[in-house]
Structures are given as C-alpha cells and as structure tokens.
Amino acid sequence: MEYVIQLTIDHQCPQCGAPSTLEETDRLFTCEFCRVRSFLQERGHFRYLLPSKAPEGKELVYVPYWRFKGMLFTCLEKEIRHRFVDVSQRAMDGNLFPPSVGLRSQALKLKFVTPKSQGTFLKPTLPLEEVLDIIDRRFRDQRSGPIIHRAHIGDSLSIIYSPFYIDKKLYDAVLDKPISPELPDDFTFSDFPEWRQQKGLNFLPTLCPHCGWDLDGQRDSLILNCKNCDSVWRPLKDRFSKLNAAHMPEKGDDVIYLPFWRIKGDISGLSLHSYADLVRLANLPKAVQEKMEKTRFHFWSLAFKVRPQNLLQLSRGVTLAQPGENLVPGVPKARLHPVTLPLKEGIESLKLTLVDLIRPKSRLPELVPDIRIEPKSFLLVYLPFHEKHHDLVQPHFNMSINRNMLAHARNI
Numbered sequence: 001m002e003y004v005i006q007l008t009i010d011h012q013c014p015q016c017g018a019p020s021t022l023e024e025t026d027r028l029f030t031c032e033f034c035r036v037r038s039f040l041q042e043r044g045h046f047r048y049l050l051p052s053k054a055p056e057g058k059e060l061v062y063v064p065y066w067r068f069k070g071m072l073f074t075c076l077e078k079e080i081r082h083r084f085v086d087v088s089q090r091a092m093d094g095n096l097f098p099p100s101v102g103l104r105s106q107a108l109k110l111k112f113v114t115p116k117s118q119g120t121f122l123k124p125t126l127p128l129e130e131v132l133d134i135i136d137r138r139f140r141d142q143r144s145g146p147i148i149h150r151a152h153i154g155d156s157l158s159i160i161y162s163p164f165y166i167d168k169k170l171y172d173a174v175l176d177k178p179i180s181p182e183l184p185d186d187f188t189f190s191d192f193p194e195w196r197q198q199k200g201l202n203f204l205p206t207l208c209p210h211c212g213w214d215l216d217g218q219r220d221s222l223i224l225n226c227k228n229c230d231s232v233w234r235p236l237k238d239r240f241s242k243l244n245a246a247h248m249p250e251k252g253d254d255v256i257y258l259p260f261w262r263i264k265g266d267i268s269g270l271s272l273h274s275y276a277d278l279v280r281l282a283n284l285p286k287a288v289q290e291k292m293e294k295t296r297f298h299f300w301s302l303a304f305k306v307r308p309q310n311l312l313q314l315s316r317g318v319t320l321a322q323p324g325e326n327l328v329p330g331v332p333k334a335r336l337h338p339v340t341l342p343l344k345e346g347i348e349s350l351k352l353t354l355v356d357l358i359r360p361k362s363r364l365p366e367l368v369p370d371i372r373i374e375p376k377s378f379l380l381v382y383l384p385f386h387e388k389h390h391d392l393v394q395p396h397f398n399m400s401i402n403r404n405m406l407a408h409a410r411n412i
C-alpha cells in the first residue's frame with residue numbers, strides 16, 4: 001500500500017468561532033457547536049501555514065512550497081507505469097532555504113492562511129509546470145527509455161508556507177533551529193518579492209440555489225446534491241453552479257451508484273468518432289456492425305478516487321463499455337458514492353486512457369505524440385453497482401471494485 005500522508009488543519013467555525021480539526025480532504029464542514037454547515041472553497045489553491053516555535057517578538061518570514069499529492073503516470077513505449085507521490089518543492093529561488101518541507105507537515109497541525117495571518121509572505125515564483133517537471137525528474141528511471149506521455153492526477157495541489165526568522169543566523173522557526181552560518185549584518189529578505197493574501201477561504205452556504213433546501217454530501221464531497229429538487233451542484237467562482245447529471249436505473253436493495261464523468265471531446269491525430277472506431281483502435285475481438293459506426297464515442301473518467309493501478313483498469317473498463325443506451329436525466333434516488341475527483345482530473349486522464357486502449361502497443365510511439373484532445377462537453381453520470389461481500393459489482397460491463405480499496409482511497 002502506498003504511504004499516504006494526511007494533513008490535519010486547525011480551523012475555526014466562520015459562524016461561531018468554535019475550534020475544530022479538519023482533514024485535508026474535507027470540503028463540507030459541519031460545526032459541532034452551532035451545526036452550521038459550509039463548503040470550503042479555495043481561491044486558486046489551498047494555502048496552509050506551518051506552526052512556529054520562534055521566541056516572542058521575532059519577525060517571521062514565510063517561504064512558499066508547492067505540495068503535490070496524487071498519482072503520476074508515465075507512458076513508456078511498451079507499458080504505463082504509475083506511482084503515488086506526495087512531495088513538496090520550494091516555490092521560489094533561494095538556496096538558503098530547504099528545497100522541500102520534508103516530512104514535517106505530516107506531524108504538525110497546519111492552519112489556513114487568511115488575510116489576518118501575521119508575518120511576511122514570500123511570493124511563489126516557480127510556475128507549477130516547472131514543479132511538475134522537477135517531480136518527474138525525481139522519479140525518473142533512466143533505464144526505462146523514452147517517455148511518450150505523462151499525466152498527474154490528484155485533486156491536491158496546495159501551497160504550504162514554512163516560517164523562518166533571522167537572529168544572526170537563519171532559523172527554521174518550525175524547529176526553532178539555525179540552518180545557516182552567521183549571515184552578514186545587512187542581510188535582508190527584501191530581494192524576494194512579497195505576497196499578500198487578499199481574501200481568505202470562501203465559505204459557501206450549503207443551501208440549494210434552486211429550492212433553498214439544505215444540500216447533501218459527505219465531508220470529502222466535491223459536489224453536493226439536493227435531495228428535494230434532485231439537482232447537483234458544484235462550487236464555481238464563489239457560488240454553486242448547477243451540473244447536468246444522468247444515471248442508469250437499476251433495481252435492487254444492494255445498489256450503490258458511483259459517479260463518472262462522461263466527456264465529449266475533439267480528438268486530433270487519431271480517428272475516434274464512433275464505437276466502431278474504438279473497436280478498431282483497441283483491436284477488440286468484435287465484428288464491426290453498421291450500428292456501431294453510428295454510435296458516438298464518449299470518454300469516461302472516474303469521478304471518485306481509487307488507487308493508481310485501479311484507475312487505469314476502471315477507466316478502460318467503462319470506456320470500452322460505452323454505457324449510454326439507457327441513461328435517464330437526473331440523480332438516482334438511492335445511495336450515492338461521493339464525487340471526490342474533480343472534472344479537471346477527469347480531463348487530465350483522457351489521453352492516458354486512450355494510450356492504454358491502443359492495440360497493438362507497437363503503434364504507440366508513432367501515434368501518441370500527435371494526439372490532442374479538446375474537451376467540449378461533459379455530463380456527470382451515476383452508474384449502478386451491486387454491493388457484494390468484498391466488491392461492488394457492475395454485471396453489465398463486467399466491472400468490479402474492491403470495497404476496501406475504495407474506502408482507503410478516499411484519503412489519497
């Protein structure tokens with residue numbers, strides 16, 4: 001099992017001020033004291049502070065670190081490798097400071113950065129793309145040959161601010177220990193551009209914008225449901241915006257619905273418009289019939305977290321199945337698994353799924369570099385699974401998901 005670090009965050013109820021502890025994956029926050037519920041929405045990225053042990057009166061300077069937690073997929077000429085990564089990387093130049101926050105963040109309670117946070121904050125100047133390149137290089141195996149495609153999938157990209165101060169030497173304020181030799185008297189941080197948090201986290205009231213009912217979700221849900229008017233809502237620019245949803249009806253007391261993103265996209269570099277094209281591309285042992293030529297191809301991505309090895313297998317399964325014949329609009333009135341992977345990550349996985357489907361594999365080096373996918377429209381689709389002893393089973397598509405894996409993966 002991959003090693004998963006889960007941060008904990010000290011938080012105050014925005015309504016009554018009561019203290020609470022959040023998990024990093026929490027989005028729907030219910031105050032234990034005043035019972036008010038709110039949805040935590042980041043502005044760009046979640047930004048956290050590490051606590052300081054500096055003596056009273058020291059002026060703290062906070063250095064930004066990008067933190068990426070998620071899955072890294074590397075497509076080689078003959079195979080796709082995956083790994084789980086949880087890394088941090090200094091988000092600015094300045095060799096004086098440690099290159100990463102190391103393992104400290106897992107043991108300490110963080111706080112959200114707010115406009116009231118004290119201290120000087122330095123500006124993250126290293127773009128995200130460069131950080132991902134650095135991460136890739138760190139995990140690159142030189143013997144594995146050329147990389148034809150790469151995907152980073154995970155909903156967790158945040159900034160952790162680590163405090164430092166000067167007292168003749170540079171001190172790491174988390175440990176309250178010096179980390180440099182004596183500095184020149186005129187040393188200042190003013191060479192580094194400063195950054196100021198303008199607004200804090202956004203707390204969206206969890207009322208259905210359509211009917212005013214309380215929206216429903218689990219603490220790690222990225223999307224909330226209204227059980228009164230059967231609508232689905234996702235946070236978008238300071239408010240909840242309605243999502244189009246559909247489901248495949250299924251009878252049975254043991255049915256639980258899992259969320260998927262069905263994505264329509266323009267694909268260049270490859271002819272993939274119909275189900276028949278998919279059969280040819282994946283070299284499926286099926287005779288192509290007239291009807292298949294007319295059935296439009298859709299991408300399918302998971303809208304819930306799983307372990308990296310399961311992500312490929314499940315995306316392949318549902319994309320090959322191309323569910324579509326008996327979809328009906330709306331959310332099913334049944335048990336729902338929460339949406340924990342955002343649409344953005346569904347889109348990031350499209351090319352990966354395609355690379356995984358192409359047969360024979362010898363065509364990959366020639367085909368993959370030219371493939372471009374431009375997403376055009378999407379639909380949130382709930383597909384039914386039957387809850388068995390160990391697995392959730394989808395008999396029509398011959399898919400099954402281990403229940404334990406699904407429970408553990410929610411922390412990824």
Ligand SMILES: [Zn+2]
Binds near residue numbers: 013031036
């Ligand atoms: Zn409260």
Ligand SMILES: [Zn+2]
Binds near residue numbers: 228229
């Ligand atoms: Zn409603």
